[in-house]
Amino acid sequence: NAGVTQTPKFQVLKTGQSMTLQCAQDMNHNSMYWYRQDPGMGLRLIYYSASEGTTDKGEVPNGYNVSRLNKREFSLRLESAAPSQTSVYFCASNVRDRSGNTIYFGEGSWLTVV
Amino acid sequence: GENVEQHPSTLSVQEGDSAVIKCTYSDSASNYFPWYKQELGKRPQLIIDIRSNVGEKKDQRIAVTLNKTAKHFSLHITETQPEDSAVYFCAASGTSYDKVIFGPGTSLSVIP
Numbered sequence: 001n002a003g004v005t006q007t008p009k010f011q012v013l014k015t016g017q018s019m020t021l022q023c024a025q026d027m028n029h030n031s032m033y034w035y036r037q038d039p040g041m042g043l044r045l046i047y048y049s050a051s052e053g054t055t056d057k058g059e060v061p062n063g064y065n066v067s068r069l070n071k072r073e074f075s076l077r078l079e080s081a082a083p084s085q086t087s088v089y090f091c092a093s094n095v096r097d098r099s100g101n102t103i104y105f106g107e108g109s110w111l112t113v114v
Numbered sequence: 115g116e117n118v119e120q121h122p123s124t125l126s127v128q129e130g131d132s133a134v135i136k137c138t139y140s141d142s143a144s145n146y147f148p149w150y151k152q153e154l155g156k157r158p159q160l161i162i163d164i165r166s167n168v169g170e171k172k173d174q175r176i177a178v179t180l181n182k183t184a185k186h187f188s189l190h191i192t193e194t195q196p197e198d199s200a201v202y203f204c205a206a207s208g209t210s211y212d213k214v215i216f217g218p219g220t221s222l223s224v225i226p
Contacts, residue, residue: 101148
């Protein structure tokens with residue numbers, strides 16, 4: 001049981017290049033998320049998917065696209081990378097039960113756009 | 115949409131003292147409030163949470179209080195230890211539980 005796995009862990013892109021961050025979870029969770037983390041800004045929600053086949057915008061969706069390929073996988077695509085997208089990206093999934101909504105994060109992907 | 119504010123942004127305490135972090139939220143429909151701890155270079159991990167039908171919850175040295183009328187909730191850490199040094203995030207989610215919004219974080223330093 002690996003939990004939430006995201007790749008790559010580190011990536012350097014040139015401005016204008018595209019790339020896809022991959023994420024998979026093996027916990028049979030319905031909901032999955034992409035957050036970005038910047039100093040002093042906390043964790044900001046980019047997109048989320050409440051279930052297979054659905055995606056919704058979060059707080060900062062501009063410049064990103066997502067695909068919920070199946071229940072396990074949720075990818076984040078940068079079509080034309082910009083320096084402002086330099087950040088640490090976290091994929092996450094959650095289990096909803098009577099006690100609440102526990103989010104499990106991946107290890108993070110460090111992206112630098114030059 | 116939901117907006118979560120968090121104060122202070124940085125906090126330094128002496129080992130053994132208490133630490134308090136406060137958060138406010140904007141959406142009165144929010145009813146679930148988790149707290150996450152993130153150590154340097156690692157992923158955030160849940161440390162405690164509270165639902166809107168509860169006013170206070172404790173887990174050893176950690177407690178969370180919720181005031182739904184005022185729309186604020188707080189994290190209390192007693193008898194702080196150096197290993198409590200980390201960034202702490204509060205968050206809020208609503209009835210659907212799907213959209214979870216985080217505060218900007220508090221960097222806690224516990225000085226030995």
